[in-house]
Amino acid sequence: QIDSARLWGSIHETAQFGATAKGGVRRLTLSHEDKQVRDWFRKACEDAGLEVHVDALGSQFGLRKGRDMSKLPVGIGSHLDTQPTGGKYDGILGTLGALEVIRTLNDAGIETEAPICVVNWTNEEGSRFAPAMMASAAYVGDFTTDDILSRKDAEGTTVGQALDSIGYRGEKPVGFQKLGCFVELHIEQGPILEAEGKTIGVVDSGQGVLWYDGKISGFESHAGSTPMPLRRDALATLSEIVLAMESIAKKHGPNAVGTIGEAVIANPSRNVIPGEIAFTMDCRSADGAIMDALDRDLREAIAEIAARRKVEVKIDLVWRKPPTHFDPKLIAAVENAAKTLGYTSRRITSGAGHDACNLNTIMPAAMVFVPCKDGISHNELEDATQGDCAAGTNVLMHTVLAIAGV
Amino acid sequence: QIDSARLWGSIHETAQFGATAKGGVRRLTLSHEDKQVRDWFRKACEDAGLEVHVDALGSQFGLRKGRDMSKLPVGIGSHLDTQPTGGKYDGILGTLGALEVIRTLNDAGIETEAPICVVNWTNEEGSRFAPAMMASAAYVGDFTTDDILSRKDAEGTTVGQALDSIGYRGEKPVGFQKLGCFVELHIEQGPILEAEGKTIGVVDSGQGVLWYDGKISGFESHAGSTPMPLRRDALATLSEIVLAMESIAKKHGPNAVGTIGEAVIANPSRNVIPGEIAFTMDCRSADGAIMDALDRDLREAIAEIAARRKVEVKIDLVWRKPPTHFDPKLIAAVENAAKTLGYTSRRITSGAGHDACNLNTIMPAAMVFVPCKDGISHNELEDATQGDCAAGTNVLMHTVLAIAGV
Ligand SMILES: NC(=O)NCCC(=O)O
Numbered sequence A, B: 001q002i003d004s005a006r007l008w009g010s011i012h013e014t015a016q017f018g019a020t021a022k023g024g025v026r027r028l029t030l031s032h033e034d035k036q037v038r039d040w041f042r043k044a045c046e047d048a049g050l051e052v053h054v055d056a057l058g059s060q061f062g063l064r065k066g067r068d069m070s071k072l073p074v075g076i077g078s079h080l081d082t083q084p085t086g087g088k089y090d091g092i093l094g095t096l097g098a099l100e101v102i103r104t105l106n107d108a109g110i111e112t113e114a115p116i117c118v119v120n121w122t123n124e125e126g127s128r129f130a131p132a133m134m135a136s137a138a139y140v141g142d143f144t145t146d147d148i149l150s151r152k153d154a155e156g157t158t159v160g161q162a163l164d165s166i167g168y169r170g171e172k173p174v175g176f177q178k179l180g181c182f183v184e185l186h187i188e189q190g191p192i193l194e195a196e197g198k199t200i201g202v203v204d205s206g207q208g209v210l211w212y213d214g215k216i217s218g219f220e221s222h223a224g225s226t227p228m229p230l231r232r233d234a235l236a237t238l239s240e241i242v243l244a245m246e247s248i249a250k251k252h253g254p255n256a257v258g259t260i261g262e263a264v265i266a267n268p269s270r271n272v273i274p275g276e277i278a279f280t281m282d283c284r285s286a287d288g289a290i291m292d293a294l295d296r297d298l299r300e301a302i303a304e305i306a307a308r309r310k311v312e313v314k315i316d317l318v319w320r321k322p323p324t325h326f327d328p329k330l331i332a333a334v335e336n337a338a339k340t341l342g343y344t345s346r347r348i349t350s351g352a353g354h355d356a357c358n359l360n361t362i363m364p365a366a367m368v369f370v371p372c373k374d375g376i377s378h379n380e381l382e383d384a385t386q387g388d389c390a391a392g393t394n395v396l397m398h399t400v401l402a403i404a405g406v
């Protein structure tokens, strides 16, 4: 059994880095607050006897030797960055839970056959730089390191510049640390486990993701003197797109969601009809055929709205992540660990994307979910109980022991 | 007849202050560019022999003596500030046209019975500080000077601070310069004159205006893991409000318009359902009863949308300007001047608000419109012909001579 109080203490100690007034965390990737938590994490890993290295995209790897160093390490971990209005658990539980597993094995004097590697992946959230799960995507070869280094945030700062500004452009090439498999602990970020009173989610799959950049070009004109029928209003156009997205996602539901999270009017003024809007779209489903249908329906709806309103709408698919099907053997290992420990569990699909979904494309991967309050995540009110966090970390540890061998 | 080439030269010379790449002007009130055009205007007025004073809200007054100084001056002028994506004519034609009237009278050695006062009103546009036509509203007593001085822009800068930063907090109290009446020349900013092939719009009325500040409080949550039916999406709520506003304005049309010009998502992120949005609304009609109906229908629609979507929407009426009915004698003077000069004309309602609408509440006022290309205004592509600008300025001059007496 892991040390529940120690884990809880680490979670709340690191929550000070970027703490918000509403009790959440604002720790955008590669920000000053991210540097603070990375420094804390490196020291904690070193204190736990791990050999820590940083790769060219800033991901931190802490290696615990195994008896058989010819074996590839079992990877565990998650991420320490948050959303602009993020919580204390998303990513953090999985990273500090992994650290807690190491600390517990150290205390118990347990050596494993295969090594274990704790990882903090850079920019899982994707809110400062797109796409999400950026560093693990480069790790599995979906993008080159140079491509990722040149991605820009809204201010025009590149990933490379941001890494340099906090001193986290590591000396190791991306992929330097080979892993044999990857297991990630995370809060569910949805309402199912809580509603069903289950402690452990055995994650067998994950939704695919479509991310788009959009731009509407209507025509700025006077709010008072432009008759309604002559308008080419970019905001009215966006509004129709938002509602079309909502109804398309509902039509393909319950196994589909669609969101417009960002929309910025250029040169806004109270008495000017909006002429230009930049926006983003996020569509998901665990079913590849539904993803294709979402894309098709959305493009069709947007084309119709744009033609009718005589405005131009450009849509650019900037990321497509297919649905994930985790490794059956690892899924069974997680399920078995939960059962052995006496926790209630159920199979579950992840609504969110995770680094484990990327890693699963080149190695066996799996995930452990624990409930979060009211299913709320990406919100400062995100919450989870100490007992559930400890339960998930115990399942993580027993899964690792089963895979790594004692 | 005024000097058409000189007027055209002044318009294009001042268009350099805030010139945009697309051929428009970005000269927000009390900005650096506004200071540049104010300095130019003060010097031009002084060179034309006017005595120039600035009031506590930065409005510039240039007085030309009359034979009978016991008579109140005839006020003419408009504004030199622009929208963020503004044009070269909105306000500018009326201000530089007024200057051109003085220059022409000087050249012809014409003395008038009553004095004439050229005015450049501060913040007519209302895009940096609300409300629009701010300085003329204070002049007529709708707001106190202190109230206006404390109004803030989006960055939190007050009108007082902005005035000081460009050295235009004048020594004279607001209202120091009494006026006997006010005549304002302006581009139509709508499509009617051009469509009907008329040169002069004899403005007999102006739309009333309702300005609101709005705030939507939904709930931020994860774009991937929050099922569609559980969302409290602030952007989907705004979208319904935008489309409701559009259909309510159309329902009460053709004599009504409604616009949402500003909307800002707090802490936007691609994979977060928007939780909070601040927005503004602008509704207009020339009919007071329709204004009331717009307000009522809008509040009803918003209440229904908010309740159904389980979000909070707060609406705050920050400005209500009733419809304007200009002075019959002055309207007739404008009509007569157009006729005498041989220009085609028609009576017209102003879709936009103007300083003359404020002045009309305490003195006789009227306006002269000239066509603008495709009715486009509050747009960098705003355009008008040299001939129409000169025609309007001639009508302004002959109206002034008729009122002031030669
Ligand atoms: N787990 C999580 O919130 N990841 C962020 C990436 C996404 O799914 O949008």
Ligand SMILES: NC(=O)NCCC(=O)O
Residues within 6 Å of the ligand: A222, A224, A271, B090, B124, B125, B126, B132, B133, B189, B351, B352, B353, B354
């Ligand atoms: N004339 C003009 O564009 N005024 C701005 C105020 C308004 O009508 O919105």
